Amino acid sequence: MGILSKFKKGLQKGSALLQGAFDKVSRRQSISENDLFDIEEALYGSDFGPETTEAIVDEIKKSFREDKEFRGSDAREVARKVLSDALAGSEGRYTPSSNGDSEVICLIGVNGSGKTTTCAKLGHRYVQEGKKVTLAACDTFRAAATEQLKAWAQRLDLDITSGHHGADSAAVAFDAYASALAKNTDVLLIDTAGRLHVKDNLMDELTKLKRVLQKKSPQAPQHSWLVMDGSTGVNGLSQAKVFHEKFGLTGLVVTKLDGTSKGGALVSIYRELKLPIFYIGLGEQPDDLQPFSVDSYLESILPRQMESVLP
């Protein structure tokens, strides 16, 4: 399946409300207050947030006022333009180098956001790209996390370093890094603990983990990506800011976009955090993690071609 088909399939639920509203308006010669209200409601309902919602509604009103030829079907293009402006600069791109210098990627986020699954999916992706990968199971706090990552590693034939439940996660990270360097691994993927961020000891633990990695190489970790559950909409934003402050994030992975009707959350998240989105999670299978693409996102959430116009 191509990338666009994966995006479309994954974002089916998340785009339904919005497409419904724009399809309805597309059949009109003109745009009424009621149509604008429907669009506004659909945008809010899809979690695009107040700023994006108002920008789209205002732009449609403005275009309608200024252009006598403006038809209902033109509203879609106006919305797509506002969304693509809001997402300018949001595409993160990463390809591990093949020189065996063990670049480190830390996956950070609250419990249940999808870190462990993302760690396995990324490992799978990079191995398929011909890279040498090591996973580090550093969520030693959540009882099942290490077992879960080990099971993934076994299933996908990935190299892994782990510790026992309750072990010092920084010590596991240190060992994993040493092992990755010794094996000339290209990329080391670290799954970290995610119990509630408000507990200072998690932040202390994460900063310790970072310090310990930096003992081996001051540049590590080269990437620190926050894994956010897109299906909870914008609820995780305040937590995200704390992680960013304490850990210094370099990007985002937005997961579970396949399970939500709030496809707009991604725009709100990017607007708020302004961190590049490297990947999005569109399912539970190993290859359901896709590099984020604004074009594919827009084509899925609000396609240029109308797909369900009634006669």
Ligand code: GDP
């Ligand atoms: P962690 O606590 O952050 O390590 O979260 P997990 O990796 O254990 O994920 C929590 C749950 O979310 C698991 O049941 C995963 O299978 C599921 N999950 C993770 N990513 C996705 C995704 O992109 N789509 C869907 N539908 N489920 C996901």
